[in-house]
Amino acid sequence: MSDIEKIRKERKRWEDEELAPRLKKFNLEKPVTSFSTPADLPEHDFLGKVGFPGEYPFTAGNASVEFWKANGRIAALFGFRPDWGGTRGVGKYGGFGTAEDYRDYLIRMHSMGRTGGPNMAFDLATQCGYDSDSEEAAGEVGRVGVAIDSFRDFAVIYEPYTGKIDIDKQPSNFTINAPCVVILAMYYVLAKKRGIDPKLLHGTPQNDILKEFIARGTYIYPPRQSLRLFKDSLVFMRANMPKFNVNSIGGYHIREAGATRIQDLAFSFANAAAYLSAGVDAGLDINDFAPMFTYNAFGGSMEIYQEIAFHRASRRMYARLLKETFGAVNPKAMIIRQPVSAHIGCSSTTLQRPLNNWIRAVVGGVAAGMTGAIPAAFPPWDEPLGLGHSQEATQMQFDATRILMYETGLTDVQDPWAGSYFMESLTDRIEAEALAEMARIDGMGGAVAAIESGYMQRAVAKSAYEKQKRVEAQEDLVVGVNCFNGPLEQDVRINTAVEPTYDPARMATAEERQVAKLKALKRGRDNKAVASLLNTLKDHAKDEGKNLMPDICDCVENDCTLQEICDVMREVFGVYSPVKL
Amino acid sequence: MSEDRKIRVLIAKPGLDGHERGARIIAYGLRDAGFEVIYTGLRQTPAEIARAAVQEDVDLVGLSILSGAHLSLTRKVLDRLSEMNASDIPVIVGGVVPPEDAETLASMGVAGVFTAGTPVSAVADFIRAQIAKKTD
Amino acid sequence: MASVSWDRLVDGVLSGDVRSLARLITRVENREPGWQEAMKALYPASGKAAVVGITGSPGAGKSTLTNAVAGLFAAQGRKIGVIAVDPSSPFSGGALLGDRLRMRESAVHPDVFIRSMATRGALGGLCQGARDVARIMAAFGKDLILIETVGVGQDEVEVVKAADCVMVVLTPGQGDGIQALKAGIMEIADIYVVNKADRDGADEVVADVLGMLSIAGGEGSPVLKTSAVTGAGIAELAEAVLAGIGRAKNRETWLRERVKAEILSLMENEILNSLVGKFGKNGALEKAVSGILDGKSDPYTAVEALLPGLSEAASGDGRR
Numbered sequence A: 001m002s003d004i005e006k007i008r009k010e011r012k013r014w015e016d017e018e019l020a021p022r023l024k025k026f027n028l029e030k031p032v033t034s035f036s037t038p039a040d041l042p043e044h045d046f047l048g049k050v051g052f053p054g055e056y057p058f059t060a061g062n063a064s065v066e067f068w069k070a071n072g073r074i075a076a077l078f079g080f081r082p083d084w085g086g087t088r089g090v091g092k093y094g095g096f097g098t099a100e101d102y103r104d105y106l107i108r109m110h111s112m113g114r115t116g117g118p119n120m121a122f123d124l125a126t127q128c129g130y131d132s133d134s135e136e137a138a139g140e141v142g143r144v145g146v147a148i149d150s151f152r153d154f155a156v157i158y159e160p161y162t163g164k165i166d167i168d169k170q171p172s173n174f175t176i177n178a179p180c181v182v183i184l185a186m187y188y189v190l191a192k193k194r195g196i197d198p199k200l201l202h203g204t205p206q207n208d209i210l211k212e213f214i215a216r217g218t219y220i221y222p223p224r225q226s227l228r229l230f231k232d233s234l235v236f237m238r239a240n241m242p243k244f245n246v247n248s249i250g251g252y253h254i255r256e257a258g259a260t261r262i263q264d265l266a267f268s269f270a271n272a273a274a275y276l277s278a279g280v281d282a283g284l285d286i287n288d289f290a291p292m293f294t295y296n297a298f299g300g301s302m303e304i305y306q307e308i309a310f311h312r313a314s315r316r317m318y319a320r321l322l323k324e325t326f327g328a329v330n331p332k333a334m335i336i337r338q339p340v341s342a343h344i345g346c347s348s349t350t351l352q353r354p355l356n357n358w359i360r361a362v363v364g365g366v367a368a369g370m371t372g373a374i375p376a377a378f379p380p381w382d383e384p385l386g387l388g389h390s391q392e393a394t395q396m397q398f399d400a401t402r403i404l405m406y407e408t409g410l411t412d413v414q415d416p417w418a419g420s421y422f423m424e425s426l427t428d429r430i431e432a433e434a435l436a437e438m439a440r441i442d443g444m445g446g447a448v449a450a451i452e453s454g455y456m457q458r459a460v461a462k463s464a465y466e467k468q469k470r471v472e473a474q475e476d477l478v479v480g481v482n483c484f485n486g487p488l489e490q491d492v493r494i495n496t497a498v499e500p501t502y503d504p505a506r507m508a509t510a511e512e513r514q515v516a517k518l519k520a521l522k523r524g525r526d527n528k529a530v531a532s533l534l535n536t537l538k539d540h541a542k543d544e545g546k547n548l549m550p551d552i553c554d555c556v557e558n559d560c561t562l563q564e565i566c567d568v569m570r571e572v573f574g575v576y577s578p579v580k581l
Numbered sequence B: 001m002s003e004d005r006k007i008r009v010l011i012a013k014p015g016l017d018g019h020e021r022g023a024r025i026i027a028y029g030l031r032d033a034g035f036e037v038i039y040t041g042l043r044q045t046p047a048e049i050a051r052a053a054v055q056e057d058v059d060l061v062g063l064s065i066l067s068g069a070h071l072s073l074t075r076k077v078l079d080r081l082s083e084m085n086a087s088d089i090p091v092i093v094g095g096v097v098p099p100e101d102a103e104t105l106a107s108m109g110v111a112g113v114f115t116a117g118t119p120v121s122a123v124a125d126f127i128r129a130q131i132a133k134k135t136d
Numbered sequence C: 001m002a003s004v005s006w007d008r009l010v011d012g013v014l015s016g017d018v019r020s021l022a023r024l025i026t027r028v029e030n031r032e033p034g035w036q037e038a039m040k041a042l043y044p045a046s047g048k049a050a051v052v053g054i055t056g057s058p059g060a061g062k063s064t065l066t067n068a069v070a071g072l073f074a075a076q077g078r079k080i081g082v083i084a085v086d087p088s089s090p091f092s093g094g095a096l097l098g099d100r101l102r103m104r105e106s107a108v109h110p111d112v113f114i115r116s117m118a119t120r121g122a123l124g125g126l127c128q129g130a131r132d133v134a135r136i137m138a139a140f141g142k143d144l145i146l147i148e149t150v151g152v153g154q155d156e157v158e159v160v161k162a163a164d165c166v167m168v169v170l171t172p173g174q175g176d177g178i179q180a181l182k183a184g185i186m187e188i189a190d191i192y193v194v195n196k197a198d199r200d201g202a203d204e205v206v207a208d209v210l211g212m213l214s215i216a217g218g219e220g221s222p223v224l225k226t227s228a229v230t231g232a233g234i235a236e237l238a239e240a241v242l243a244g245i246g247r248a249k250n251r252e253t254w255l256r257e258r259v260k261a262e263i264l265s266l267m268e269n270e271i272l273n274s275l276v277g278k279f280g281k282n283g284a285l286e287k288a289v290s291g292i293l294d295g296k297s298d299p300y301t302a303v304e305a306l307l308p309g310l311s312e313a314a315s316g317d318g319r320r
Helices: A003-025 A072-078 A099-111 A151-157 A180-193 A209-214 A223-240 A252-256 A261-281 A286-292 A304-325 A356-370 A391-407 A421-444 A447-452 A455-472 A504-524 A527-541 A549-557 A562-573 B021-032 B046-055 B070-083 B099-108 B120-135 C006-014 C018-029 C035-046 C062-075 C125-140 C155-161 C176-182 C202-216 C234-249 C252-281 C284-293 C299-306 C310-315
Strands: A090-094 A117-121 A172-175 A203-205 A247-250 A293-297 B008-014 B036-044 B060-065 B091-095 B112-114 C050-056 C080-086 C095-097 C112-118 C144-148 C165-170 C191-194 C223-225
Touching (some): A072 A391, A090 A099, A099 A504, A203 A247, A209 A252, A209 A261, A209 A447, A223 A261, A223 A286, A247 A252, A247 A261, A252 A261, A261 A293, A261 A304, A261 A455, A286 A293, A304 A356, A304 A421, A421 A447, A421 A455, A447 A455, A455 B120, A527 A562, B008 B046, B021 B120, B036 C112, B070 B091, B112 B120, C006 C125, C018 C112, C050 C062, C050 C234, C062 C080, C062 C112, C062 C144, C062 C234, C080 C125, C191 C202, C191 C234, C202 C223, C252 C284, C284 C299
Parallel strands (some): A117 A172, A172 A203, B008 B060, C050 C144, C050 C165, C080 C112, C165 C191, C191 C223
């Protein structure tokens, strides 16, 4: 009898003699816990499925030594604050009001030593391709990010970035998708005007339009045409801005919109496959351009084992996808480059007794640490209050992360779960389920077709509703929400102050000032040139073989507005009409 | 059948905010509570919402707003409804709404404000009570 | 909200008041007492409008197409009513009515009035309900009323019976499209639309439809390609719709059949409702159900018992 057979036999005995009587005693229909044995992992191929950190299939981690681990001590002794940004990184995600307002904010940050590159949030009008003077923009201008109508706005933001922190030395991040091509063109034109070789530019745009149809909702054009614009940006950047990342693919938004873990994984990889195929179809070498892809984050949850297995599975799946499906040989093309790993996700936080979110975030940090990432205790506990993160909550978030990093030894081990019968079989299961879902999407014709038909959107909406029903039926328990919420419980609060990032007086007048600026721009520019460039763009938009980036660069340089550029493409591409639920 | 009259509600997202999870959950949940839910999706202008509310003769309008623009957008929807002589249609708001703003919304005439963690069943009960109050 | 009288609502509809129109529709849809009187009052003013049925499988793009056609007709100065039908949940009785979502462009036009309707699974089906709503819209002054159907099931055929012109919407790559035709829609279709024609396979679908029409002797029905997204083919479709309406008005026997069908459908509703009301209230229906479940009776005997004299009447020589 083999060892595995012996274990199976023993397990049967254990179930009958030990487990069954206990279940009967407690009146349980089935076990409330699980226990794994080598029989759950009968032919575990360690080298094929796990391997060494930094080597294919990357299950055990992207690198044998991570940058942040190598520099961990120095960061501690130096007192590094992740929200300040440094000469190597971007600053805190933000943006508000007009370009002038945001510029002045950045100058203030610089004076405090927070010299990271701009990590730009755009207002919703900009994200949806509307100028500040449009009807759609009314009330939205400068609200959740900075308003950008033209290259002149964009250039204003960069006024403080000169000398040691000029754009060839500092990265920029742009959280924008549908009009991403316009913002990239602005950055390219800015470099040219400053006499900087665009090949030196680095940074990351979000540029992940497909997930906007599934979650988040800042789409403009139909999926197919949106993917064409992505392709144009990819081809242009590969040739002209090779150090600039192409995108930041997110499963995070999909999960936050309600997707299950499997949908998160399968949909974001199906999207990634669509982007990768676009590059291959355009004649680019997968080994050259795939390393320009980054990942924003996948979603998270409080289910710590599941999230750890998820990240192990995701690394392996991506490596295999790149190697086996796309034929990549460059290991750099096979890794998921992402700033964070496991976490709990904002939707795990509760408005009820919000300080408890600190504990929740720490659980996410532990999971992150066990998957080889910085054990970030994200998000700050006051996230669901919707008032912006307070200084206190941010401090507590950083300290929780630091305690995990420096006091617990959590990050001393690479892939501590490797070889666990339980974790390895869970990793296999998540991988298998996600692959099955991806095969289903493939059968529909890929991510674009699955979005056109509304499959992904409906699947996510249904999952969100199922989750809600489970919470309302007290199947899923959430402390303070559907249990332990009686009068005996005490709501613990602490005093907090939200850093006055945004000057309310300036916010109040932002729309008016922005619209006035736009009027002046439209009066003062060479309107003949504008009309002619927009016409050319329109003609070229009709020809799928034409890369539109050079035309958009010309438009941007000659003061065409963001909406004018988007409108021309709206005319040719049409606009996306959402599917019924 | 006709004794318990069907309740019709409009669920809409004004403004450009694309976070649809809450609105979709409410739409599904109210359908399963037996309501007829007209779901107009993202990026609705206040005028479009008011027109839809009138044409569909809904008993109540639910707005979902997560961009922080709840005060100005709700104000505009109420104004448009009033211009169409439809101020009698109650409006509720769901989303990330700080307590002070909830009070401001109430003073504008908003019938109810619902934040994260509210069970759909509670929203359904609230709507039934609103309509019962109005019919009496 | 029984506060507003039927008379005031009828006057409101006839004088073009939008809120009265919307409210009267609700009350007729709910079959609130007095609805027949209101319909009688509106009937004389409802004769001029034409009704267009738009049917096809879910996902064929019916809403988007309805939106495009409605927008075009409105731009020509016609006053348009749209009835968008979605299924009611058989479990909760609720419904998610989402067609408006895809009709934004036309919805903003002041002369377009869109009303979403749930099938409600009520006795008598949706056909009469949609017919009533169309009639109210006509009395309000709409010239053209588009009824967009659910896209599945027998209701399709029923709804479009009320229409002067029926278009069936198909798409490339939708294997069940042609299947749907075979299920009976074909006999009532005046126009075939192959939507999403910018996609591969549109010409194959056109060929399939033409082939089927030639076998069934339905040549002459136009088969058009459209793309609701780009607007291609919409103008041609609108022309075909107007032509289809023109043809309908000349079909006298068909008109007679339609009126007869409506009378029968209203009678059926009335009879069924009153019977169900009667036997439901006095418990006879539940008693009959129990009898059958207990094995003491069968459905045929139960009906005979509930409806004395029915079998004689059905046999054709019921004597008094």
